[in-house]
Amino acid sequence: MGLGAKAAIWCRKHLKMTVMSTSQDSQDEHDNLFCQLLLDLLGYASSSFSALTRYPIADNKDLITVVESFILEQMNLIKDSISEMKTLSVFGSEMQKMVQEVLDSLMRLCRVYSDNVNWDSYRLRTDSGTNIVGALEVDSTDHVVNVIKISVEKLCEVGITAGNNGGSSVSLLNLSWKGVVTLLQLGKGSLAVKVDIAATILSLISLANNCLRIAADEWSSPQKETVSFVEAKRIFLPVKFYLINAVRIISQYPTQAFSVFKDITLFLVKVATFKILLCNDELLKFASEAMVEILDPTSLHILNSFLNSAQLQPDHKFQLLDWMFGFRCGWDSDYVTSSSDSEMNSMNAIFCSNSDDMHSGRALLPGRVNVFLTLLNSAQDIDDAVRTVIARKLDWLMGTFVDDYIYSLVLALRIPTICSSTQKQEVIYEPIFHSALHALKTFMITGSSSSAWCHIEPFLLENIFHPHFLCHEIITELWCFMCRHAEKDIVHDIIDKLCSLLQYSAFPESVFSPHSALRKVARFICRLVSCGSESMADKIYSSVVGNSRSHCSSIMYLALLMEGFSLDFLSNKLKSSVKQQIVVEYFEFLNTFQDKLPRECGSGVYGAPVFALSAVLQSRSVSISDTELKSLKFLVAVVHKYNGSMDILERDVYRRLLSETLTIVSKVKNLYSSNDMEAVVVELQSLFISSPSDSRLYLCKPNLSSFMAGLGYMELSNSEDTTMNVAVRELYHMLLQERHWAFAHLAISAFGFFAARTNCNELWRYVPPDAALSFDLDLGNEADEERFMSELKVFLEKETSSSSDANLVPNLRKEGHLLKETARSKTRPCGIEATMMETDDNEKQHHQSSRKRKLPEGISQGMELLQSGLKVMGDSLSTLHNNQFDSIETHEKFVNQISQLKDVITSLAGLARTA
Structure with missing residues (x-):
């Protein structure tokens, strides 16, 4: 064997010289002789390993040294031979076959040696540091450990070399890495002290990373073509092979693997981010589907190997989760501006990043979000203590949704997911928003019966009034989900608490402020009602209104109606009486309007029946037919009251009544066929046109737009000099001149509705020369009538067609940035506590006023x-x-x-x- 080791060293040196001389047209006879010698030496090595299995384990130190040296040099020779196998193409197939025989013989030798070792004694000796067996047995045991250690390390090197060779060494790749995993399973875990487990795992991760990096470089090319599912599968299968072997090693040695958990989890995040970027490119959709099918299950298995390991301390698991999801992000993070758009959208940059990039930029943030959602979906397979830690990270997830990059992806991007039907599994595409909701709902169900609920429930409560739109929508949907599926007692308890909060925040001034605590709570309750049962709606109504109509209950009831509380959700008997009551109270108020001043209302809301009817008409819960035209007469009376009052507070009350009455009239179609409508329009013309400096009337323009749209139902004369036509024309001129984007949108919508239904042939008369839509967007100082009609046509076509996906993500990025800045400005606590603070201040003011x-x-x-x-x-x-x-x-x-x-x-x- 000593000569065999020297022969291997000589062959390695001569192999390098042979390879160098090959490019210089060396003699074929020399090459053939050397290759044959190499094959003979490998055959000798295979026979030697087989022979060693038939003899007792060596206990002589000199013999031990010879055997270990022989194994080491033979494996070094095999690694070099594999590296140059393409050069030795004539003997390539024979060489590969012989190498496989040598590796098989060596692994068989390791198994035989392992079976003859008392591993319990060895572990006890290594743990205690004392010898409790004879010296000979110690030497032989250490010899076995060294043989296995050398074999594992060299098989790992062979596997790396075969992996770098591409597809030409697939059989050697499989054999070497399976051999590594097999040998590491020997010794009942005792090899962890001698073998560098972490380095072995990192080698597998590095090979997988290189495969994906090469694919990313190729797919990032502008000249790329559509990648087929088969082609993508060919690339991802080797990656899966590496990851499967990594999973096996991690499962066997989780404590040693934890020392490199950052590198492992970083790779999982890279894979998840890569998948999301593939979804964003139409030419790479099949690649993303292949990735979901091939790599997603294995990636999750790696993560669960840490989280579900009984050998790993709970603190280690928590440390892993803290590192992946523990850094703050969203409106209060500093890193969110450090990544450029090109960096975030660069696929090849993903696989060149290191562990420092996990938190220093947001290029990997989509992958972190995806991994977190995957954990939520698989929480039922995770230990209860780990579920509790994940529940604490839900605020981190909400923080990522505030980021404008994640915000745009969540709303715009559709990702592939595996859908399991009764017959087969298939890949379907769904928005990330739906995936996030599904994951959170799944986690709620899983955590409801464990200690994780102690963190889930406060999370839901504290974020009811989250300042960011997307987060608020998600939290509200989770509450709706709970009300749909929770036990009746739990739902009733939720409703009772919300109604108490509504009552606590109810005072007259707040009912007209959409951002007040009263309206926020009412808005939230209405969302719950929209997805709840009929009995739930009845309970809310009875809790708010009850048998009395006190000022407080009236304020609460009005707030609910103004936030869209649909009467159709009530039981039939209650629904009928409530609708009738709203209409009756409305006409009763109209009859007594002239006899009662706003200040005589006391602590209630003056004109509450008008606001109530306006709200239910907009939600289409009620329809009326005002045959006596009382609404038109009331509208004129309100205008007169507004003009005749000098008190600023009274004028503000009448301004609100004017707005809501305009809305009511716009919803009662038969009023437009009345002869009294002309007088109403003339009164409105006089009010709005003659008082351009009245800033209060500015707030009536949205309601006026709705009213003006309904004029399309009227028969208007084509003569431009009639009083009616002049009034309509001047009112439309005023509306279409508005520059504020929201008012301009409402005015254009109203004019489009009017133009589609009116009998007037000269619509151009209703468009002012300086209409907002007539100006060019670049400079804004040149008006053109043709531009107005062209833009109007585009606007109306957009109203009836779906928007293009081309600019969707960039537009959502801009929107997300504005929302993030808005949320950042609201740095005070956003939850029940903040709302209670707000309502407490308001309540104090209300009580002090009494x-x-x-x-x-x-x-x-x-x-x-x-x-x-x-x-x-x-x-x-x-x-x-x-x-x-x-x-x-x-x-x-x-x-x-x-x-x-x-x-x-x-x-x-x-x-x-x-x-």
Whole structure:
């Protein structure tokens, strides 16, 4: 064997010289002789390994050294031979066959040696550090360990070499790595002390990473063609092979594998990110499907090998989860701007990243989100303690949804998932948004019967009023899911608490503020009702209204209606009586309108029946036919009251009534055929056109747009000089001149509805020369009538067609950035606690206002000055708008700030008046 080791060393040196001389047209006879010698030496090695299995394990130190040296040099020769197998093409197949024989013989030798070792004694000796057996047995045992160690290390090197050779050494690749796994299973885990388990796992991960990196480089080329499922499968199968062997080693040695958990989990995140980027390219859709089918199950198995291991300490599992999902992200993170668009969309950059890139940029963030959702879906297979830690990370998931990059992917991207039907498994595409909801719902079900629920429930409660739109929608849907499927007692308990919170936040001023705590709670309740049962809707109605109609219950009831509480969800008997009551109270209010002033309403909401009917008409829960035209007469009366009142608070009340009455009229089609409609339109013309400086009327324009759209049902004269036509024309001119994007959208929608139904032939008369849609978008200083009609056509076509996917993701990125900034500005706690703080402050104000204490005279004088100043600013705002000396954004900021100031002054005035 000593000569065999020297022969192997000589052959390695001569092999290099032979390879170098091959390119210089060396003699074929020399090459053939050398290759034959190489084959003979490998055959001798195979026979020697087989012979050793028939003899006792060597206990002589010199013999032990010879055997170990012989094995080491033969494996070095095999590795070099495999590297140059393509050069030795004539003997390539024979060489490969002989190498397989040598490796088989060596693995058989290791198994025989292992069977003759008392591994329990060896482990006890290594653990205690003392010898409890004879010296000879110690030497032989150490010899076996060294033989297995050398074999594992060299098989690993052979596997790496075969892997780098590509498809020409598939059989050697399979044999070498399966041999590594087989040998590591020997010794009952005792080999962990001698063999570098972590390095072996990293070798497999590196091979898998290289395969995917090569594919990513090729698929990132602009000249790429459509990648077929078969081609993608050919690339991903070797990756799966490496990962399967890694799983087996990790499962056997989880403690040693944990030392490199960052590299392992980083690779899993890379795979998940790569899959998402493949979905984003139409030419690579089949590759993403192949990835889901081939790599996803194995990736999850690797993660579960850590999380479900009984040998791994719980703290280690928690550390792994903290590293993957423990860094804050979203509006309060600093890294979110560090990654460029090209970096985030670069597939080949993914596999060049290291563990430091996991948290320093967001290029890998989609993969982290995907892995987390996968864990949520598979939570039933995870230990309860780990589930609890995952539940603590739900806030991390919400934070990622705030990021504009993730926000755009969640709403726009569809990813492949495996759908298991009764007959076969098939791949279907669904939005990430749906996948996220499904994963969270699955986790709720899994965690409901474990300690994880102690963290899931607070998570749901604290995020009910999340400041970010997407997060709020997800949380609301989870609550709806709970109300649909939870036990009746649990649902009733939820409703009771929400109704108590609604009552706690109910006071008159808040019902008109969409962002008030009252309206937020009412909005949330309405969402729950929309997915709940009939009995749930009845319970909410009875809890809010009950047998009395106190001021508090009326405020709560009105808030629910204004947030879309549909009466159709009530039981038939209750539904009929409630609808009838709303209509009756509306007409009763109209009959007594002239006899009652707003200040006589006390602590209730003046005109509540009008707001209630407007709300239910918009939700289509009620339909009325006003044959006596009371609504039109009421509308005219409100206009007169508004014009005749000098009190700023009364004018604000009448302005709200005007807005809601315009909405009511727009929903009652038969009113447009009335002869009284002309008088109404003329009154509106006089109000809006003659008072352009009245900033309060600015808030009526959305409702006026709805009213103006309904004029398409009227028979209008084609004569341009009639009073009716002049009034309609001037009102449309005013609406279409609006520059604010929201008002412009409403005005164009109304005009489009009107144009599609009116009998007028000269629609151009209703379009002002300076209509907002007539200006070019680049400079905004050149109006063109033809541009208006062209843009109107495009707008109307967009209303009836689905939007293009080309600009969807970029547009969502912009939208997500704005939402993130909005959420970032709301840095105060966003949950039940924050809302309770807000409602508590409001409640204190409300209760203090009812103490009827006399205020100092200076406060009353100050209130008058504030109201006068507000009126002056409102009048000047119109001048700012008409002069257009500044940008539209400046005007919008003034409108928003003055509107907020008005709300504050109105609230203060209400307190002063009641005191």
